[in-house]
Amino acid sequence: MNVLIFLKNKSTSILYGGTERVIWYLGKELNKMGHSVTFLVNEGSYCDFAKVIIYNPNLSLESQIPEYIDIVHINDDYFTEEISKPLVVTIHGNTENSSLHPNSIFVSKNHASRYNSDNFVHNGLDWDAYKKPDLASRRDSFHFLGNAAWKVKNVKGAINIIKKSKTEKLAVMGGTRWHPNTFTVNNRISFLGMVDDTKKAEVMSKSKGLLFPVTWHEPFGLAITESLFYGCPVFGSTFGSLPELVSKDVGFLSSSEDELVDAISNSENFSKEKCSSYAVEEFNSKKMAIRYLEKYETVLNKKSLIKR
Structure with a gap:
C-alpha cells in the first residue's frame, strides 16, 4: 500500500512534538510492515525511511499528492478541502471545526465520543x-x-x-x-x-x-x-x-x-x-499502525468510518 501522511509541520522535532512524534513512528511502523510511506510536510523535514515532499501552502493539497498514492492520511484538525483520493483524517486536538470529515479518527474513545463518534486509535510510541x-x-x-x-x-x-x-x-x-x-x-x-x-x-x-x-x-x-x-x-x-x-x-x-x-x-x-x-x-507504535491499517482498508473498500 502507498500511504501519504500529511502534516502541516516538520516531520521531526527535538524539544517538542506530540503529533510529530506519533506520526513519525506510524510511518516507521508502516514501512517495517512493507508499505510505502510518503510524508507531505513542511520545509526543514527529513526522513531516512520514507520519501519526503515539502508542502507548499500556496497550492492545493490535491495538486501535491502523487498519482501513485493509494490513501491519504491527513493530520489537520481543521481540514476541509475536497480531494479525490481515498483519505482518513486524524483529529489530534479539541477542534472547533464543525465540518469534520466522515472519515475522521480520534485519539481516544472519550475524544471520539465528544464528537458523536466511536472511531478512534490510541497514540502509540516506538519504545x-x-x-x-x-x-x-x-x-x-x-x-x-x-x-x-x-x-x-x-x-x-x-x-x-x-x-x-x-x-x-x-x-x-x-x-x-x-x-x-x-x-x-x-x-x-x-x-x-x-x-x-x-x-x-x-x-x-x-x-x-x-x-x-x-x-x-x-x-x-x-x-x-x-x-x-x-x-x-x-x-x-x-x-x-x-x-x-x-x-x-x-x-x-x-x-x-x-x-x-x-x-x-x-x-x-x-x-x-x-x-x-x-x-x-x-501504547506501542506497532499496535497503533495495525489499527490504522484497519481504517485504511475500510476506506479503500469504499466504506465510511462515520458512526451509523
Missing part, C-alpha cells in the same frame, strides 16, 4: 527509540510534563498538591518559573524549561510519579504514556481520556487536590514494573 527505563533507580521527586504556560494543563494545581504535602518535590518540564500561570517561589519546585529526550528520561527515571491535574478534556496525553514507561504512576484529574488510560493499577485520579495529596504520599504502593509494562503493551 525501542527511548532510553531504557531504570526501574530500580532511587526516586526522589514528582514531575510535571507539558506546556506549563497553557492554563488548562494546570501546573498550578500540580504545584498546590506539592505545597500541601509535607516534604515532596516537583520538577516541572515544559515551563519556566516566571510565567503568570506557573509562578512560585517555593524551593521544592524546580523548573527545567523545554527538555530534550535525554533530559526527560533522566528526570522521569528519578520520579515518583507524574502530576497531571488537567482542567480540560485531554484528547490523549503522551505525557501519561511516556511517564508510565519510565515506571511513574499517574496522579491526575478525571477529565477527558485520563480514566480511559489510567487504571487503578497504574495511578490515581480525582477532582480533589486533597485526595491527590494523600495519594502521592503512597506512591510507592504502585509497581514501577507494572506501569512500564502496561505502557509498552498497550
Whole structure:
C-alpha cells in the first residue's frame, strides 16, 4: 500500500512534538510492515525511511499528492478541502471545526465520543527509540510534563498538591518559573524549561510519579504514556481520556487536590514494573499502525468510518 501522511509541520522535532512524534513512528511502523510511506510536510523535514515532499501552502493539497498514492492520511484538525483520493483524517486536538470529515479518527474513545463518534486509535510510541527505563533507580521527586504556560494543563494545581504535602518535590518540564500561570517561589519546585529526550528520561527515571491535574478534556496525553514507561504512576484529574488510560493499577485520579495529596504520599504502593509494562503493551507504535491499517482498508473498500 502507498500511504501519504500529511502534516502541516516538520516531520521531526527535538524539544517538542506530540503529533510529530506519533506520526513519525506510524510511518516507521508502516514501512517495517512493507508499505510505502510518503510524508507531505513542511520545509526543514527529513526522513531516512520514507520519501519526503515539502508542502507548499500556496497550492492545493490535491495538486501535491502523487498519482501513485493509494490513501491519504491527513493530520489537520481543521481540514476541509475536497480531494479525490481515498483519505482518513486524524483529529489530534479539541477542534472547533464543525465540518469534520466522515472519515475522521480520534485519539481516544472519550475524544471520539465528544464528537458523536466511536472511531478512534490510541497514540502509540516506538519504545525501542527511548532510553531504557531504570526501574530500580532511587526516586526522589514528582514531575510535571507539558506546556506549563497553557492554563488548562494546570501546573498550578500540580504545584498546590506539592505545597500541601509535607516534604515532596516537583520538577516541572515544559515551563519556566516566571510565567503568570506557573509562578512560585517555593524551593521544592524546580523548573527545567523545554527538555530534550535525554533530559526527560533522566528526570522521569528519578520520579515518583507524574502530576497531571488537567482542567480540560485531554484528547490523549503522551505525557501519561511516556511517564508510565519510565515506571511513574499517574496522579491526575478525571477529565477527558485520563480514566480511559489510567487504571487503578497504574495511578490515581480525582477532582480533589486533597485526595491527590494523600495519594502521592503512597506512591510507592504502585509497581514501577507494572506501569512500564502496561505502557509498552498497550501504547506501542506497532499496535497503533495495525489499527490504522484497519481504517485504511475500510476506506479503500469504499466504506465510511462515520458512526451509523
